[in-house]
Amino acid sequence: MDIYGASTFRVAAVDLNGQMRGKRVPASYATKLEGGAVRMPLSVLNVDIMGADIEDSPLVFETGDADGILRPTNRGAMPLPWLDSVQPLVPMMMYLDDGTPFYGDPRHALKIVLERYHARGWQVIASTELEFTLVDDAGKRPRHVRDPRSGRRVVASEILSLSQMDTFDPFLSALYDGCAAMGIEAQTTTSEAGVGQFEITLNHQDALRAADDTWFFKSLIRGLANKFGMAATFMAKPFPGDSGNGMHMHFSVLDAEGANIFNDGGPRGTDALRHAVAGCLKALRPSTLIMAPHANSFERMVPGAHAPTAISWAYENRTAAIRIPGGAPAARRIEHRVAGGDINPYLTFAVILGAALTGIEDGVEPPAPITGSAYDQDLPQLSEDWATAINDFEASAQMKRIFDPRLIRNLVMTKRQELEHMSQLPVENHWKVYLEKV
Structure with a gap:
């Protein structure tokens, strides 16, 4: 994946409030994204608008706050023109460990429809x-x-x-x-x-x-x-x-x-x-x-x-x-x-x-x-x-x-x-x- 020669780039999925949740990762991850190199807790897509965990969240007591796997959408890396540095974004979606789409990911919800x-x-x-x-x-x-x-x-x-x-x-x-x-x-x-x-x-x-x-x-x-x-x-x-x-x-x-x-x-x-x-x-x-x-x-x-x-x-x-x-x-x-x-x-x-x-x-x-x-x-x-x-x-x-x-x-x-x-x-x-x- 072309990340415009950047030394690091961002990956992000969408939470229930439409916020970007993700990480900044080194350039070496560009070839590893499809293989699930980036993981985040499933509960991250279910935080409130202030960014706080949901009290008594089923995602915690049902899964032990398990990680999900982020995989890229078909969009590829995108520049972020408002930043002074070269810091591309790769849009991602959340999957469970067995490869099934995470039911709490809003983009998956639209894809299902x-x-x-x-x-x-x-x-x-x-x-x-x-x-x-x-x-x-x-x-x-x-x-x-x-x-x-x-x-x-x-x-x-x-x-x-x-x-x-x-x-x-x-x-x-x-x-x-x-x-x-x-x-x-x-x-x-x-x-x-x-x-x-x-x-x-x-x-x-x-x-x-x-x-x-x-x-x-x-x-x-x-x-x-x-x-x-x-x-x-x-x-x-x-x-x-x-x-x-x-x-x-x-x-x-x-x-x-x-x-x-x-x-x-x-x-x-x-x-x-x-x-x-x-x-x-x-x-x-x-x-x-x-x-x-x-x-x-x-x-x-x-x-x-x-x-x-x-x-x-x-x-x-x-x-x-x-x-x-x-x-x-x-x-x-x-x-x-x-x-x-x-x-x-x-x-x-x-x-x-x-x-x-x-x-x-x-x-x-x-x-x-x-x-x-x-x-x-x-x-x-x-x-x-x-x-x-x-x-x-x-x-x-x-x-x-x-x-x-x-x-x-x-x-x-x-x-x-x-x-x-x-x-x-x-x-x-x-x-x-x-x-x-x-």
Whole structure:
């Protein structure tokens, strides 16, 4: 494996909170990775957002806190453009000693869902739109970012403003260069409704690579922002009263001949599209925990504040949780608009695509698509708060059709531990936990 002549490099797998967990290893390990040269405790992928072990974790008392084996994904070594030294990253996945995938690895969870599509001769094509906020974190609390040219603080939102992009052009240009170096296909950038907020769209591609790119992209943005004297955050709600950060996922499904199974030649879409929508709608409440995984996440889930909270779908309607965009029928797709920017991409992709497939498998019909604003209608809602979201996720039969029951157990224990910890912190201090982690 080419590690760019570096004397050391990094290996990392993804934990349940979307954090990179791994090691720095010598260059000599490059030829040993496939053979399982790097081992870590299985419990490392099940620590809480603060990085602490889960109390009474089954991974400890069932396995004696056994090691798992890290093996590389097919991505190979990637440069990390925000570092001053040459320090590549090799993305990894966790396996048990007998070679079976570790059930607590979120990337494995997504692969299992995608294998169910592959068994039908289908390929999922997906992309994400990611919102993030640039923040001045130099003081005792985060403040709105300063204009790099004038030094004055940015005080107003600039929706689709080109001058706002001019203001931060050195950072955004470095971001595109970083994406190119890492093999991330970044598309459009827009200035969004929040102060210092931007959205970048990643390319439509195979769903597993799209999830990978979303994971890498979040680290790239945070790392580069630090090089430019700022912080970049995907916190769902960085500032009270300001626009929150979301992640919209688009997906379509191709059959063995490369035809889009959602395309009926017109604007409505096929039965398969409607069944997939129905599956996604059914999963919205029990999957709230995946879409809003942290205490701060629920600050964004306010009706009328650009975050869909009602269980609904529609054609070309951005107030609905599930939107069917217009455009050419051959590109017919589903846009899932609920998730915050603070999610774990692998779990989010897995639950959305798993829910869509359960709808197709069951042949479920959705209710009629809404018209008008979803905020003004009496519609069923997502889980109302974090504790309820944990309970709804744990109790859901549909979630058990998507995730290994042991992953569900691990995630529930993780989130209950975090809930207890965060309940003891003043809300105004939550940012200290989340700002540059999520």
